[in-house]
Amino acid sequence: MKVVETVSGIRETLANMRTAPGKRLKVGFVPTMGYLHEGHQSLLSKAKAECDIVVLSIFVNPLQFGPNEDFDKYPRDSERDLRLAEQSGCDVVFMPSVQEMYPNPIRTSVSVKGVTERLCGASRPGHFDGVAAVVLKLFHIVQPDKAYFGLKDAQQVAVISQMVSDLNVPVDIVPCPILREADGLAMSSRNVYLSAEERREALVLSKALGMAERLAQEEGLTFEALRNKIEGEIRSTPLADIDYIEVLSYPELEPVDPSMETVSRTSDMIVALAVKFGKTRLIDNVILHRK
Amino acid sequence: MKVVETVSGIRETLANMRTAPGKRLKVGFVPTMGYLHEGHQSLLSKAKAECDIVVLSIFVNPLQFGPNEDFDKYPRDSERDLRLAEQSGCDVVFMPSVQEMYPNPIRTSVSVKGVTERLCGASRPGHFDGVAAVVLKLFHIVQPDKAYFGLKDAQQVAVISQMVSDLNVPVDIVPCPILREADGLAMSSRNVYLSAEERREALVLSKALGMAERLAQEEGLTFEALRNKIEGEIRSTPLADIDYIEVLSYPELEPVDPSMETVSRTSDMIVALAVKFGKTRLIDNVILHRK
Numbered sequence: 001m002k003v004v005e006t007v008s009g010i011r012e013t014l015a016n017m018r019t020a021p022g023k024r025l026k027v028g029f030v031p032t033m034g035y036l037h038e039g040h041q042s043l044l045s046k047a048k049a050e051c052d053i054v055v056l057s058i059f060v061n062p063l064q065f066g067p068n069e070d071f072d073k074y075p076r077d078s079e080r081d082l083r084l085a086e087q088s089g090c091d092v093v094f095m096p097s098v099q100e101m102y103p104n105p106i107r108t109s110v111s112v113k114g115v116t117e118r119l120c121g122a123s124r125p126g127h128f129d130g131v132a133a134v135v136l137k138l139f140h141i142v143q144p145d146k147a148y149f150g151l152k153d154a155q156q157v158a159v160i161s162q163m164v165s166d167l168n169v170p171v172d173i174v175p176c177p178i179l180r181e182a183d184g185l186a187m188s189s190r191n192v193y194l195s196a197e198e199r200r201e202a203l204v205l206s207k208a209l210g211m212a213e214r215l216a217q218e219e220g221l222t223f224e225a226l227r228n229k230i231e232g233e234i235r236s237t238p239l240a241d242i243d244y245i246e247v248l249s250y251p252e253l254e255p256v257d258p259s260m261e262t263v264s265r266t267s268d269m270i271v272a273l274a275v276k277f278g279k280t281r282l283i284d285n286v287i288l289h290r291k
Numbered sequence: 292m293k294v295v296e297t298v299s300g301i302r303e304t305l306a307n308m309r310t311a312p313g314k315r316l317k318v319g320f321v322p323t324m325g326y327l328h329e330g331h332q333s334l335l336s337k338a339k340a341e342c343d344i345v346v347l348s349i350f351v352n353p354l355q356f357g358p359n360e361d362f363d364k365y366p367r368d369s370e371r372d373l374r375l376a377e378q379s380g381c382d383v384v385f386m387p388s389v390q391e392m393y394p395n396p397i398r399t400s401v402s403v404k405g406v407t408e409r410l411c412g413a414s415r416p417g418h419f420d421g422v423a424a425v426v427l428k429l430f431h432i433v434q435p436d437k438a439y440f441g442l443k444d445a446q447q448v449a450v451i452s453q454m455v456s457d458l459n460v461p462v463d464i465v466p467c468p469i470l471r472e473a474d475g476l477a478m479s480s481r482n483v484y485l486s487a488e489e490r491r492e493a494l495v496l497s498k499a500l501g502m503a504e505r506l507a508q509e510e511g512l513t514f515e516a517l518r519n520k521i522e523g524e525i526r527s528t529p530l531a532d533i534d535y536i537e538v539l540s541y542p543e544l545e546p547v548d549p550s551m552e553t554v555s556r557t558s559d560m561i562v563a564l565a566v567k568f569g570k571t572r573l574i575d576n577v578i579l580h581r582k
Binding site for chain 1: 298302310315395397398399400401402403404405406423424427428431432434453454456457458459460461
């Protein structure tokens with residue numbers, strides 16, 4: 001496995017690897033902020049199965065963190081990351097410095113309207129502009145055929161898919177299922193922040209979303225009722241501090257009239273939530289497929 | 292010469308042309324709004340000299356026109372364009388419809404701060420966002436090695452260069468000199484709008500810029516004095532209606548203190564202007580290279 005830290009280095013490495021005699025090799029790309037877990041590893045495995053060359057990037061992107069967010073304390077462990085990447089069959093790791101990615105202050109902004117206005121877009125102003133810019137930069141640097149993203153950040157997948165479609169970026173976006181711990185907690189690099197007690201209480205999120213999936217089978221239940229039941233469940237947990245709970249169309253992420261619509265739906269929906277436990281903000285979601 | 296109207300078609304055509312056995316062929320790209328003149332042809336010739344495959348795009352981009360601008364009446368003559376393109380050694384013409392480029396309303400905006408705030412960026416709000424988005428789309432569709440732009444739109448070159456650098460777009464931007472008619476008028480597709488009288492009076496622009504070049508040789512002349520002399524020259528022409536005349540650093544397009552600085556300069560400067568003759572708005576500029 002090769003580890004490359006510069007833009008020119010990764011371009012040269014991939015140019016050389018791509019030129020197999022008589023065959024156009026496919027590059028699969030998994031962009032991450034590092035501190036890998038099994039969720040990331042599942043993306044690498046999928047890329048390995050579908051492509052000839054698997055590239056992982058590890059870059060904690062300052063542009064997508066707000067001034068009071070956790071950029072500085074975001075967990076980093078590149079030695080462990082490289083070990084896990086190699087185990088998952090990764091071929092090349094791109095691990096640039098902030099200086100390498102932003103040698104000068106960036107003057108170009110990339111903004112996706114519509115899908116960024118709700119959920120984390122509302123709670124974290126500017127966050128998705130930072131995500132869009134860094135992902136577009138990484139796509140231009142790596143020039144992958146396919147790129148793999150976890151659905152835990154469902155809104156991120158929606159934003160990137162919209163950008164790729166609007167700007168004709170020559171890459172296929174592959175959304176991949178959320179991976180969960182044995183007890184249901186969605187895997188996240190930020191889980192490491194949780195105290196034992198917070199970790200225990202955070203199970204309410206996957207429990208409430210599981211309940212949402214079951215409730216969605218009932219005829220005649222309105223989205224408002226569904227949302228209220230989820231909220232009630234989470235409010236019963238002392239440490240849970242709700243940022244948002246929303247039921248939206250998927251993948252458009254547009255609101256439905258909560259009192260009118262019933263859950264016997266004609267299109268896919270997403271129940272998405274962000275809840276703080278202590279200082280740690282967790283997100284999770286479930287997609288309710290149309291009946 | 293191949294003419295292609297769809298995104299999938301141009302991608303397939305170029306993928307086939309690029310795969311020469313044992314060699315990576317270079318693609319040179321000239322994006323235009325059509326109604327070609329010798330300025331465009333000089334870009335095609337340069338691309339032909341430097342690359343293996345020359346691609347021309349012809350697309351009048353609605354996104355870069357304001358509501359009261361000339362999108363509908365912008366001159367179009369694709370038959371003549373194809374003839375001129377073939378004469379200049381062009382290999383492939385990409386000529387998409389508006390529907391093909393914008394099958395759905397575009398939700399992603401690309402905005403370049405700094406270089407867009409003055410000159411045409413100030414006179415034409417949103418213009419450079421539209422330029423940036425369409426050029427980025429075309430780069431993703433054609434994936435050229437080099438792209439050629441005329442310096443008549445010097446600010447456009449600055450905007451695109453900044454975007455390419457900020458977003459790591461894998462393309463070399465090649466700025467090319469302004470071409471002029473025998474009498475000095477900068478070549479432009481919009482010159483066709485001018486009446487005989489307007490055409491005659493519009494010569495004041497190249498005359499004033501030529502004067503600026505000569506004056507810039509003088510020691511001790513301030514930028515303010517230089518600008519005032521140009522303005523005086525243009526104001527003496529009855530039909531000339533000045534939009535802007537600015538002396539800025541090049542390529543940063545940042546203002547200099549006009550009273551303090553003298554023209555014995557230590558960096559490149561640009562004198563850029565936009566002037567209306569009747570309903571036709573013309574732009575022109577000259578770059579004053581540092582002494």
